[in-house]
Amino acid sequence: MEKEKNYRPNVAAVILSPSYPLECRIFIAQRYDIHGAWQFPQGGIDKGEVPKQALLRELEEEIGTNSVEILCEHPEWLSYDFPENIAKKMSPYDGQIQKYFLVRLKPKAKINLNTKHPEFNDYRFIKQEEVLASVNHFKKAVYNKVLKYFKEEGFI
Numbered sequence: 001m002e003k004e005k006n007y008r009p010n011v012a013a014v015i016l017s018p019s020y021p022l023e024c025r026i027f028i029a030q031r032y033d034i035h036g037a038w039q040f041p042q043g044g045i046d047k048g049e050v051p052k053q054a055l056l057r058e059l060e061e062e063i064g065t066n067s068v069e070i071l072c073e074h075p076e077w078l079s080y081d082f083p084e085n086i087a088k089k090m091s092p093y094d095g096q097i098q099k100y101f102l103v104r105l106k107p108k109a110k111i112n113l114n115t116k117h118p119e120f121n122d123y124r125f126i127k128q129e130e131v132l133a134s135v136n137h138f139k140k141a142v143y144n145k146v147l148k149y150f151k152e153e154g155f156i
Helices: 052-064 084-089 128-134 137-152
Strands: 007-016 025-031 042-044 068-083 095-105 120-127
Touching: 007 052, 007 068, 007 128, 007 137, 025 052, 025 084, 025 128, 042 052, 052 068, 052 120, 068 137, 095 137, 128 137
Parallel strands: 007 095
Antiparallel strands: 007 025, 007 042, 025 120, 068 095
């Protein structure tokens, strides 16, 4: 009998550039600790937090701003498993279960990756079609599902 998986509650943000809706570009950032590993900002939900609070806190901690407009929320919690080498570091968690938000960066927002505990060392805004080719392999299925939903809802 297989053991039940233990997932870390988490939030994640698909961030659209301030030029949205005139131009639809999506923010991805390169992890500070793994060169070539690009992803959306994400992070754990602290005890007592609701997902929207965690989202704004995580954005401030990871990209130096929470000056965003929330456009849409994915209706489901989505999970993924960590690869074996990452799972060992993230014990007792087997993966993450995430609530995704689509947000637009406000025009005067300033991204600052030089935060108290930097998670990223580079970022860029790319076309939606480029996202899956740029991100970690074990997150691609979730990213695909999220982007497809936001596209079907008419946002991207």
